[in-house]
Amino acid sequence: MTLRSLSTLQLFQLATVGLIIYEASWIIYCRFFHPLRSIPRPFLASVSRIWIVYHTATGRMEHTQRALHKRYGYMVRIAPDEVACSDPQAIKVIYSTKRDYAKSEFYDIRAAPNEVRYAGHFATRDEKVHSERRRIVNQAYSMSSILESEPEIDDCTRVFIEATRTFAQQKTVVDLGPWLTKYAFDVLGELFYGRMFGMMRENRDLHDIGRAVDAMLPAFAVGGTLPSYLQQAFLISTYLLSNSLRDAVTASKMVETVSIQAVEQRIRELKDKDNQLNRKHDMLRKMLEISDGPRGPALNFTHKHIHVESHISLFARADTTSIAMLSTLYYLMRDPRVYAKLQQEIDSAFASGRISDPVSYQEATTQLPYFRACVEEAMRLHPGVGLTAPRIVPRGGVTLASDVYIPAGYRVGVNAAVVQYDRDVFGPDADQYNPDRWLDRDPVPMERAMFVFGHGARTCIGKNIALCEIYKLLPVLLWKFQVRLVESEKEWTTKNFWFNKPVGVKVLFEERRGLSSLP
Numbered sequence: 001m002t003l004r005s006l007s008t009l010q011l012f013q014l015a016t017v018g019l020i021i022y023e024a025s026w027i028i029y030c031r032f033f034h035p036l037r038s039i040p041r042p043f044l045a046s047v048s049r050i051w052i053v054y055h056t057a058t059g060r061m062e063h064t065q066r067a068l069h070k071r072y073g074y075m076v077r078i079a080p081d082e083v084a085c086s087d088p089q090a091i092k093v094i095y096s097t098k099r100d101y102a103k104s105e106f107y108d109i110r111a112a113p114n115e116v117r118y119a120g121h122f123a124t125r126d127e128k129v130h131s132e133r134r135r136i137v138n139q140a141y142s143m144s145s146i147l148e149s150e151p152e153i154d155d156c157t158r159v160f161i162e163a164t165r166t167f168a169q170q171k172t173v174v175d176l177g178p179w180l181t182k183y184a185f186d187v188l189g190e191l192f193y194g195r196m197f198g199m200m201r202e203n204r205d206l207h208d209i210g211r212a213v214d215a216m217l218p219a220f221a222v223g224g225t226l227p228s229y230l231q232q233a234f235l236i237s238t239y240l241l242s243n244s245l246r247d248a249v250t251a252s253k254m255v256e257t258v259s260i261q262a263v264e265q266r267i268r269e270l271k272d273k274d275n276q277l278n279r280k281h282d283m284l285r286k287m288l289e290i291s292d293g294p295r296g297p298a299l300n301f302t303h304k305h306i307h308v309e310s311h312i313s314l315f316a317r318a319d320t321t322s323i324a325m326l327s328t329l330y331y332l333m334r335d336p337r338v339y340a341k342l343q344q345e346i347d348s349a350f351a352s353g354r355i356s357d358p359v360s361y362q363e364a365t366t367q368l369p370y371f372r373a374c375v376e377e378a379m380r381l382h383p384g385v386g387l388t389a390p391r392i393v394p395r396g397g398v399t400l401a402s403d404v405y406i407p408a409g410y411r412v413g414v415n416a417a418v419v420q421y422d423r424d425v426f427g428p429d430a431d432q433y434n435p436d437r438w439l440d441r442d443p444v445p446m447e448r449a450m451f452v453f454g455h456g457a458r459t460c461i462g463k464n465i466a467l468c469e470i471y472k473l474l475p476v477l478l479w480k481f482q483v484r485l486v487e488s489e490k491e492w493t494t495k496n497f498w499f500n501k502p503v504g505v506k507v508l509f510e511e512r513r514g515l516s517s518l519p
Contacts, residue, residue, distance in 0.1 A: 035407045041077035052079045052225045059495040062386040062417035074401035082411035086418045087401045088449035095455035101391035104411045105228040120312040140286040143464040148281045152190040154358040159200045168509040176505045180325045184318035193262045194282040221497035259310040317462040319499045320384035328378040331433045333485045345370045364471035373438035380420045383452045386500030388413035416451035425449045482510040
């Protein structure tokens with residue numbers, strides 16, 4: 001009997017039997033012979049990536065992973081070839097600068113095509129390329145560089161406070177997340193382009209930047225969990241079937257155009273010696289000085305590379321900053337005791353002249369220890385990124401959590417939203433909001449277990465921008481206004497598609513009496 005002599009039905013039956021045998025063999029291999037077989041896991045996760053794709057698509061992966069680690073311990077297998085680790089000691093190993101734990105294919109889907117073939121600091125997987133590119137612009141992102149634009153950040157804070165005062169006077173219910181995001185975008189405009197975008201003044205999502213990010217994140221998060229050979233097919237099919245993703249792609253192209261136009265406009269301003277904006281020392285100016293200087297050709301750092309920096313900044317850096325500010329305010333509003341204690345510290349610091357209006361970054365970080373504790377604790381409980389950051393184990397393998405060996409070539413990662421709940425490090429009340437823990441004990445072990453901005457060579461390049469905004473805006477906001485949840489008994493809703501975004505946190509602002517007038 002030959003294949004040609006078989007009927008269509010017989011061929012179908014033969015293929016079905018072959019497929020069943022293959023699937024059964026794969027399951028047996030994954031369960032009993034796979035190198036990761038001894039690591040605890042949900043059954044489906046051990047034999048298929050369907051498990052991780054599904055739970056990522058729910059937008060609640062951090063809750064799922066916390067439950068798994070609580071049940072199984074530090075090491076959990078979340079896909080046939082991938083392990084999640086919640087041991088704080090693993091952070092310095094996996095994300096070390098001394099060994100090459102390359103980013104996995106999870107990041108490929110975020111690599112936007114461009115003329116210079118550079119995916120940006122986040123999505124680039126080649127560690128050598130990442131190191132070379134980051135070294136070129138590191139100085140522009142340093143805290144000393146950011147603070148050269150501190151007066152411009154103060155201007156953004158004044159606009160925010162003035163608009164918030166109007167909300168208070170009109171008793172307007174405000175969706176706090178988008179409002180803080182508009183502030184973060186306008187600060188980014190000042191820092192990068194030398195001018196605000198105008199989102200706060202117009203109180204709207206200009207150029208649909210926020211909408212584009214929100215629509216594309218689920219596709220990126222879910223697509224990244226698929227095998228690499230399916231990622232592009234997934235994006236194409238999602239694009240064809242999803243109106244929101246098509247709109248987001250259109251908005252993304254608009255954002256790219258806007259960022260390029262802003263770069264070119266800034267170049268023209270810097271050539272005009274009489275232009276007042278010529279005197280600003282924004283990040284774009286510093287990058288142009290590198291590109292157009294004697295080192296530019298040798299570094300292969302062109303205006304097109306600056307366009308990539310600009311575009312990626314718009315898509316990544318405002319959301320994580322606003323999440324940190326929102327989580328700080330949310331936890332304060334949910335705990336009146338902590339809120340009152342912090343307000344007393346801020347009032348006292350303003351009254352004694354230890355901090356000024358507008359507050360400087362140095363004042364906030366040195367004169368408000370309880371405020372720093374409140375921020376750290378909020379970012380611990382709700383980091384801006386809520387998925388595992390997977391890396392590929394290098395040659396020689398690695399032993400984690402004391403005795404679990406993972407061979408080379410497999411994926412392993414840490415989820416900040418899980419590791420930062422470790423009871424051994426943060427105490428038996430690790431799932432509770434308690435800023436006092438940062439003042440009552442040695443903070444160093446806790447700081448080592450914090451993974452909010454990543455670690456090592458891949459630490460978020462925009463970290464200093466985020467910290468500067470948080471420490472300059474929130475003390476002034478809390479000094480001038482009482483912020484109240486509209487639904488005080490209701491817990492927030494979050495959507496975790498890499499950025500773990502709270503949604504629908506509605507608040508009312510109320511001016512505090514007896515304080516100095518607004519600037």
